Amino acid sequence: MSGTPVAPHHVVLFDGDCGLCSRFVQLVLSRDRDDKFRFAPLQGSFATKALAPHGKDPRELTTVYVIPRQGTTSPRLLEKARAVVFILSELPGMWKLARLLSLIPTPILNAAYNLVAKVRYRLFGKPRACPAPDPSIRHRFID
Numbered sequence: 001m002s003g004t005p006v007a008p009h010h011v012v013l014f015d016g017d018c019g020l021c022s023r024f025v026q027l028v029l030s031r032d033r034d035d036k037f038r039f040a041p042l043q044g045s046f047a048t049k050a051l052a053p054h055g056k057d058p059r060e061l062t063t064v065y066v067i068p069r070q071g072t073t074s075p076r077l078l079e080k081a082r083a084v085v086f087i088l089s090e091l092p093g094m095w096k097l098a099r100l101l102s103l104i105p106t107p108i109l110n111a112a113y114n115l116v117a118k119v120r121y122r123l124f125g126k127p128r129a130c131p132a133p134d135p136s137i138r139h140r141f142i143d
Helices: 019-031 047-055 082-092 093-103 106-124
Strands: 009-015 037-041 066-068
Touching: 009 047, 009 082, 019 037, 019 082, 019 106, 037 047, 037 082, 066 106, 082 093, 082 106
Parallel strands: 009 037
Antiparallel strands: 009 066
16 A cells, blocks of 8 residues: 555544533644544544443543544543643643643542533533534544
């Protein structure tokens, strides 16, 4: 076979019915100049298949997950605050400063994450309709 090998991507599994999650995906899309990320809603079949080996339930909509370098032989699964820190630290520029949050113990980070997750629908609502991705970025969505 010829051609350039396709690098594995980081896959973000998010609540497709959450306004905050939708805004976060848009933020990542707008800053991910290196095309590192792919996105799939927790409500889709891809999330069900991807989370099963980790014993995670995609119906748990208060959690965002990241599968770093999905498609490699030993996929890890990051969740909640660790997933968000990973995503932000993979973006260029000042977003790399998010790595500093890695110094905070996971229980403390997740306590803050859980607080936001609890009030996210009240603060950010639910999208009235799922916006169709622009054709130029459609390839970045799974399901």
